[in-house]
Amino acid sequence: MLPINLNQVNSDEFKQFIDSFDHVFSDCDGVIWNKDPLPGSGDFFNLMKKIGKTVHFVSNNSLRSKENYEKQFQNAGIENGYEKLTIPSTAIAEYLKSVNFNKVAYCVSCTETISVLTSHGFKCKAGPEQISDFYGDFLQYIDDDEDVGAVVFDSDFKVNLPKLYKAITYLQRSDVIFLSGATDKYIPLTPDRLTLGTGIFTQIVCEESKRLPIQLGKPGRDFGEFAMKRANVTEPSRVLFIGDMIEQDIVLGKNVGFITLLVLTHRTKEEMQSHTIKPDFFADSLGSLIPQLEKALN
Numbered sequence: 609m610l611p612i613n614l615n616q617v618n619s620d621e622f623k624q625f626i627d628s629f630d631h632v633f634s635d636c637d638g639v640i641w642n643k644d645p646l647p648g649s650g651d652f653f654n655l656m657k658k659i660g661k662t663v664h665f666v667s668n669n670s671l672r673s674k675e676n677y678e679k680q681f682q683n684a685g686i687e688n689g690y691e692k693l694t695i696p697s698t699a700i701a702e703y704l705k706s707v708n709f710n711k712v713a714y715c716v717s718c719t720e721t722i723s724v725l726t727s728h729g730f731k732c733k734a735g736p737e738q739i740s741d742f743y744g745d746f747l748q749y750i751d752d753d754e755d756v757g758a759v760v761f762d763s764d765f766k767v768n769l770p771k772l773y774k775a776i777t778y779l780q781r782s783d784v785i786f787l788s789g790a791t792d793k794y795i796p797l798t799p800d801r802l803t804l805g806t807g808i809f810t811q812i813v814c815e816e817s818k819r820l821p822i823q824l825g826k827p828g829r830d831f832g833e834f835a836m837k838r839a840n841v842t843e844p845s846r847v848l849f850i851g852d853m854i855e856q857d858i859v860l861g862k863n864v865g866f867i868t869l870l871v872l873t874h875r876t877k878e879e880m881q882s883h884t885i886k887p888d889f890f891a892d893s894l895g896s897l898i899p900q901l902e903k904a905l906n
């Protein structure tokens with residue numbers, strides 16, 4: 609079925625759309641804010657709450673601290689956003705807890721993810737960050753370390769060859785848990801330009817180790833189900849998932865069974881239509897839907 613343009617539906621069709629879900633799960637970067645809040649995004653969620661929907665946030669971005677997220681939500685006019693947020697680092701910590709993990713996690717991740725895991729009581733190691741020019745010095749990076757019981761990938765923008773060597777070496781042991789958070793192949797470095805993300809390195813390790821990670825980031829089904837559990841939601845078909853990226857947000861929606869809404873903040877309508885995966889609905893932005901939401905409320 610072709611995606612429906614919510615900016616062009618009549619009020620009856622918009623009401624049908626509103627009645628089709630009870631919960632709103634939304635991505636953050638590129639949907640609520642770029643650097644600054646996108647116009648109307650806070651009002652959008654406040655109106656959704658007034659209409660009677662529950663509102664939750666699901667981001668692949670573990671790089672931001674709690675304080676930074678709180679400030680971003682506050683700037684966008686969204687109250688208690690952080691309390692309603694699910695990100696890969698917390699999903700990874702919860703997963704490790706659920707399997708009573710007590711070894712060392714080798715992290716190819718941002719420092720914030722390591723901080724979150726450490727704050728949950730897990731032992732982590734990472735690096736190296738400084739490396740030699742001479743590959744002969746790399747032999748040390750293919751030594752196994754029996755203390756390592758998990759390899760965690762999540763948004764490491766300082767990834768290098770020795771880190772990949774180490775990850776591949778540890779993953780040769782089949783009992784080593786392989787977890788991934790954000791696997792974004794592309795990231796919007798500026799609002800109008802997509803650039804390569806760190807997911808390409810996770811992909812290399814998958815191919816070399818012949819292992820697949822448990823995906824605790826979008827578009828992994830486990831991550832979507834984790835977000836549902838946190839939100840006390842049991843029926844995925846009553847969730848509207850909003851995102852700006854087809855590969856992460858819309859594919860997650862398809863994997864879990866959510867209704868999907870793509871906001872065209874990074875993609876044109878033509879790019880969306882030529883993609884093999886299509887959302888159920890699309891709109892220019894969250895702010896563009898405010899007039900219809902206000903009408904639906906009255």
Ligand SMILES: [Mg+2]
Pocket residue numbers: 635636637638639851852853
């Ligand atoms: Mg996004």
